[in-house]
Amino acid sequence: MITNGTERQLLEDTLDRNREALVNTVRGLSETDARRRLVPSLTTPISLLKHAAAAERIWFQRFWADLDESECDGYSNRDEGTFTVTDDESLADVIAEFRRASQRSREIAARFHLDDTKDNPREGTVSMRWTLLAMVEEFARHAGHGDILREQIDADAR
Numbered sequence: 001m002i003t004n005g006t007e008r009q010l011l012e013d014t015l016d017r018n019r020e021a022l023v024n025t026v027r028g029l030s031e032t033d034a035r036r037r038l039v040p041s042l043t044t045p046i047s048l049l050k051h052a053a054a055a056e057r058i059w060f061q062r063f064w065a066d067l068d069e070s071e072c073d074g075y076s077n078r079d080e081g082t083f084t085v086t087d088d089e090s091l092a093d094v095i096a097e098f099r100r101a102s103q104r105s106r107e108i109a110a111r112f113h114l115d116d117t118k119d120n121p122r123e124g125t126v127s128m129r130w131t132l133l134a135m136v137e138e139f140a141r142h143a144g145h146g147d148i149l150r151e152q153i154d155a156d157a158r
Contacts, residue, residue: 014136044085047084054074056104063131
């Protein structure tokens with residue numbers, strides 16, 4: 001953990017710690033438990049990771065790198081499909097997918113300065129700084145969701 005560094009180092013380290021916190025919410029779960037629906041939405045432990053991988057692609061591959069959907073390494077549309085996990089995808093597969101998308105995001109983000117901006121149809125003009133902060137927020141929120149789901153799953157196992 002970096003506690004004293006440049007703004008960029010602090011942002012990237014915090015984002016990486018939140019990425020890892022999200023992965024930690026599914027560690028040790030069975031395939032069945034990873035897919036358990038404990039809330040009315042599509043949110044399951046595994047789908048949180050799937051959604052996070054899509055968020056990485058949406059913001060870094062599609063938005064910042066200007067890649068077409070066909071050039072992305074997985075689902076990259078801004079809709080509920082980001083939570084879709086197919087029956088043939090294992091938890092290990094989805095963790096690996098999230099890690100690959102995260103690594104690609106790091107590589108794309110490194111090409112830009114924090115003050116670089118682009119226009120986004122939903123948010124207006126956004127900077128790379130804003131994007132990194134938005135991803136910190138997104139993954140911290142979903143790690144919290146994962147913690148709550150995990151607490152419910154673990155309590156049922158007792």
